[in-house]
Amino acid sequence: MKTEVNICWLRRDLRLKDNAALYHALKGSTPVLLLFIFDRHILDDLNDPKDARVTFIYRKLKELETELQQAGSSILIKYGTPEQIWSELLKTYTVKSVYTNHDYEPYAMERDDALAEYLRSESIPFQSFKDQVIFEKKEIVKADGKPYTVFTPYFRQWKLKLNDFYLKAYPVKKYLENLLQIQPFAFPELGTLGFQESDLQFPSASFEHKLAAYEQRRDFPADDATTHLGIHLRFGTVSIREAAAKALNAGAEKWLSELAWRDFYMMILSQFPHITTQSFKPAYDQIKWLNKEKDFEAWKNGKTGYPIVDAGMNQLNQTGYMHNRVRMIVGSFLTKHLLIDWRWGEAYFAEKLLDYELASNVGGWQWACGCGNDAAPYFRVFNPELQAKKFDPDNKYIYRWAPEYKQEKHSQPIVDHAFARERILKVFKEALNN
Numbered sequence: 001m002k003t004e005v006n007i008c009w010l011r012r013d014l015r016l017k018d019n020a021a022l023y024h025a026l027k028g029s030t031p032v033l034l035l036f037i038f039d040r041h042i043l044d045d046l047n048d049p050k051d052a053r054v055t056f057i058y059r060k061l062k063e064l065e066t067e068l069q070q071a072g073s074s075i076l077i078k079y080g081t082p083e084q085i086w087s088e089l090l091k092t093y094t095v096k097s098v099y100t101n102h103d104y105e106p107y108a109m110e111r112d113d114a115l116a117e118y119l120r121s122e123s124i125p126f127q128s129f130k131d132q133v134i135f136e137k138k139e140i141v142k143a144d145g146k147p148y149t150v151f152t153p154y155f156r157q158w159k160l161k162l163n164d165f166y167l168k169a170y171p172v173k174k175y176l177e178n179l180l181q182i183q184p185f186a187f188p189e190l191g192t193l194g195f196q197e198s199d200l201q202f203p204s205a206s207f208e209h210k211l212a213a214y215e216q217r218r219d220f221p222a223d224d225a226t227t228h229l230g231i232h233l234r235f236g237t238v239s240i241r242e243a244a245a246k247a248l249n250a251g252a253e254k255w256l257s258e259l260a261w262r263d264f265y266m267m268i269l270s271q272f273p274h275i276t277t278q279s280f281k282p283a284y285d286q287i288k289w290l291n292k293e294k295d296f297e298a299w300k301n302g303k304t305g306y307p308i309v310d311a312g313m314n315q316l317n318q319t320g321y322m323h324n325r326v327r328m329i330v331g332s333f334l335t336k337h338l339l340i341d342w343r344w345g346e347a348y349f350a351e352k353l354l355d356y357e358l359a360s361n362v363g364g365w366q367w368a369c370g371c372g373n374d375a376a377p378y379f380r381v382f383n384p385e386l387q388a389k390k391f392d393p394d395n396k397y398i399y400r401w402a403p404e405y406k407q408e409k410h411s412q413p414i415v416d417h418a419f420a421r422e423r424i425l426k427v428f429k430e431a432l433n434n
């Protein structure tokens with residue numbers, strides 16, 4: 001006889017604590033089976049067999065498995081396409097109901113719509129919950145019901161609406177006895193998924209100690225005064241509610257506003273999904289990019305001859321992380337100094353960033369290029385040298401990540417700043433006036 005279960009499908013919420021879908025699943029009367037799918041639609045597009053994000057997920061699943069075994073349960077880990085796995089699962093179990101948390105990326109929304117449809121045809125309810133943001137979709141809208149496209153008024157409303165209700169943790173622990181009691185499932189080897197362990201270090205999930213000095217020091221990359229929490233929020237190993245509640249308790253308003261930027265970009269993506277491939281402001285898709293491969297290679301490899309740009313790219317290539325201020329500088333440099341399409345930069349970051357997240361990455365790139373919904377105006381062209389003087393006055397960050405600049409043996413600027421500035425103003429003006 002097939003076992004009766006409610007399935008809770010984990011994706012970007014790899015934790016038991018304060019997990020909306022898991023809480024709702026466990027409150028039902030049917031035992032809950034936890035599921036994770038290593039989705040081939042996603043994995044097959046990754047070029048690097050040592051992709052650190054896969055290692056991160058893999059290790060977090062191992063930790064979850066240990067926790068679950070202590071509760072007499074186990075997580076079922078599958079490798080394949082969701083369509084194929086779900087059809088197998090329905091043959092193996094009597095599935096009473098399926099629970100999961102919302103994901104706002106276009107691929108994920110399509111995948112979930114298809115699953116909901118399939119389950120409906122089998123008369124199985126599919127329930128999805130808000131979990132990875134504080135406010136989603138149309139929870140914060142303008143008076144006319146339209147989505148905000150500018151952050152400042154959005155944040156004003158975001159803060160007005162924020163109260164204990166939205167920050168309260170889901171008390172999952174109380175209901176863990178409703179997990180399916182079962183012998184451990186086989187845990188796949190990373191190699192069977194086509195991947196190897198990455199050598200990169202992952203940031204710790206503790207962040208409170210960074211909050212007090214955050215507002216003052218966050219813009220100085222040498223201080224490393226930000227939390228590096230991105231990867232944990234990306235894969236849900238830290239709950240956004242817990243992060244926001246701790247920010248409020250610590251009076252860390254600036255840091256709280258960064259969490260709101262994250263909500264904002266996810267809202268923008270859910271309401272304007274075309275921005276993954278098109279500029280938010282359509283006129284910017286008329287820009288005649290130069291897209292010179294040689295310049296792109298120099299940028300990727302930290303060989304532009306601009307110390308702060310090269311340091312940033314080296315930090316990214318060596319650690320999978322780059323400081324926010326430097327992301328803004330290298331983004332502006334690629335699009336405005338080198339006249340390379342923002343989509344090229346976005347794709348490179350997507351490959352390299354540990355905290356890569358579609359909504360914020362597209363948002364950040366469109367901001368840097370000037371084509372986004374609340375972007376730097378196109379005529380604001382960062383001067384990389386002035387930026388370095390202001391935010392890395394002692395060259396500490398530059399020497400840490402591009403030590404060649406301590407000596408004379410380094411790349412020479414691949415483009416002159418004054419020339420590049422004139423050129424971009426002309427090219428952008430032409431495109432935008434047409």
Ligand SMILES: Cc1cc2nc3c(=O)[nH]c(=O)nc-3n(C[C@H](O)[C@H](O)[C@H](O)COP(=O)(O)OP(=O)(O)OC[C@H]3O[C@@H](n4cnc5c(N)ncnc54)[C@H](O)[C@@H]3O)c2cc1C
Pocket residue numbers: 218226227228229230231233258259261262265322323324325327328331349353355356357358360361362364365368
């Ligand atoms: C070109 C460009 C690309 C970017 N790509 C990404 C990306 O792929 N993934 C990503 O999470 N962030 C991205 N950002 C935003 C920001 O740079 C990172 O979130 C931040 O640097 C991560 O470091 P941290 O975890 O120490 O952040 P902290 O400063 O400690 O902030 C805490 C958290 O708030 C959120 N956050 C902070 N700043 C922003 C922001 N500007 N937009 C959205 N969320 C923010 C992140 O989840 C971050 O982890 C990008 C910015 C730019 C300019």
